[in-house]
Amino acid sequence: REPYNDARKNLIMATIFASSDTVSEVTIFFHDRLLRACRATKINTSKLLAFDSPNLDPLAEIGINVEENEHLFRDPPRGAFRVRTEMDTRLVTLRLVPGFDDTMIIHMIKAARDTHLRGLILQLYGTGNLPTLKNDLITCLTDASEAGVCVVVSTQCHTGSVILGHYATGQALKNAGVVSASDMTLEATTTKLAYLLGRNDLTIDEVRSLISVDLRGEITPEDQLPPPPLASTYQKAIAKKNRSRRL
Numbered sequence: 001r002e003p004y005n006d007a008r009k010n011l012i013m014a015t016i017f018a019s020s021d022t023v024s025e026v027t028i029f030f031h032d033r034l035l036r037a038c039r040a041t042k043i044n045t046s047k048l049l050a051f052d053s054p055n056l057d058p059l060a061e062i063g064i065n066v067e068e069n070e071h072l073f074r075d076p077p078r079g080a081f082r083v084r085t086e087m088d089t090r091l092v093t094l095r096l097v098p099g100f101d102d103t104m105i106i107h108m109i110k111a112a113r114d115t116h117l118r119g120l121i122l123q124l125y126g127t128g129n130l131p132t133l134k135n136d137l138i139t140c141l142t143d144a145s146e147a148g149v150c151v152v153v154s155t156q157c158h159t160g161s162v163i164l165g166h167y168a169t170g171q172a173l174k175n176a177g178v179v180s181a182s183d184m185t186l187e188a189t190t191t192k193l194a195y196l197l198g199r200n201d202l203t204i205d206e207v208r209s210l211i212s213v214d215l216r217g218e219i220t221p222e223d224q225l226p227p228p229p230l231a232s233t234y235q236k237a238i239a240k241k242n243r244s245r246r247l
Contacts, residue, residue, distance in 0.1 A: 006031065006048055013062060022068070024076045025217065027059060034060040036072075038218040041158070041185045054158040055183040055220065074217055088118050088197035091190060095123040095156065096130070102137040109140055113147060119193045120144060120151045121186070128153045128162035128180060130169045138172050145177030148204050150197065152211060154181035154189050161225055179208045183225070188218040 014029040026037040028051055035053040043052045060068040092112050094105060109120065120141075124130060130137070141151055153173060155162050161183035164174040181189045192215070196207045214221050 017060070021076075022070070022073055023059065025074050032062040033058040034062075036217055038188045038191075038216055039185065041187060043158070052158075054185075055161070056217075084195065084198070086198040086200070087194040089194050090115075090117055090197075091119040091121065091194060092117060093121040093123065093186070093190060096125070098131055102134045106136060106140045109144055113144060113149065117144075117149055118197045120149055121181070121189055121193065122151065122153050122178075123156050123186065124153055124162075125156060127160070127166050128155060128164050128170045128173065129167050130173070138176050141173065141178060142176040150193060150204060150207050150211070151176070151178045152181050152189060152193060153178050154184065154186055161220070177208075179211050182212060182219050182222070184219045192218060 010029050010031075013034075014027075017023050017027060017029060017034055023034070028035045028037050028040050030051045031048045035051060035058055036056055039053040039056040040051050041054065042050060044050045057069055057072065059072050060066060092108075094108070096105075109117075112120070145151055153162050153164065162170075162180040164170040164178065164180045184192070189211075192211065193207075196202060196210055202210070212219065212222065
C-alpha cells in the first residue's frame with residue numbers, strides 16, 4: 001500500500017507560482033503554503049508539514065481560494081539578472097550546549113584560524129547569550145575578530161531574534177566585535193556570510209555591516225523587530241509607533 005504524499009500537488013502549485021508575475025523570488029511550496037526560501041527551514045523528516053518559515057508569514061496559503069499576503073511580496077527586479085557564484089566557504093558553525101568546555105572551543109577556533117578561517121557562526125541561547133561570561137572565550141573571539149574573522153551570533157530558537165547587548169553576556173560579545181544574525185535562519189546566515197566573504201570588493205568591516213542589511217528578504221530590518229523581552233515602556237512605545245508608520 002503506497003502512503004499518501006502531496007508531491008504532485010506541490011509541483012503543480014510551485015509551477016503556477018513560478019509562472020506568476022507577482023512572485024519575483026525563490027520560494028518553496030509545501031503543504032498548502034508558499035514560503036520565502038531564504039526564510040524557510042526543514043522542521044520534520046516524516047510529516048507533510050516538513051518546512052516552516054518561523055519568522056515570516058507564508059507568502060501565500062492555499063485553501064478553497066489562494067490567499068496571498070501581497071504586502072510581503074518583494075518588488076520585481078529592475079536590472080539584468082545576475083548570478084554570483086563566488087562563495088567563500090571557509091566557515092565554521094558551532095552550536096554551544098550547557099556545560100561546554102570553552103578550552104576545547106578556543107583550541108578549535110585557533111586551529112581553524114591557522115587554516116585561514118574567514119567566518120565563524122556561533123549558535124547561542126535565547127537572544128544571543130552564553131551560559132556565563134567566559135573571559136577566555138571572549139578574549140579568543142576578540143582576537144579572531146581583530147585578525148579578520150567575521151564572527152556572527154545566531155539563536156538556537158526557531159522563533160525570535162538575536163539582540164546583542166540586552167544582557168551582560170551579549171554586551172561582552174558585542175564589545176568583542178561579534179555581529180548579530182538577528183532573525184535569520186542558520187541556513188540563510190551561512191549562505192549570506194559565504195556570499196559576502198566571496199565578494200572581492202568588500203572589506204571585512206563592510207561584510208560585518210552587511211550581515212544585518214536586508215538583501216533578499218532574508219532578515220527583518222532592525223526597526224521592524226518587536227521590542228526585546230522585558231523592554232521598557234518607552235521601547236515598546238517606539239516599536240509600536242514604527243509599526244503604525246509602516247501600516
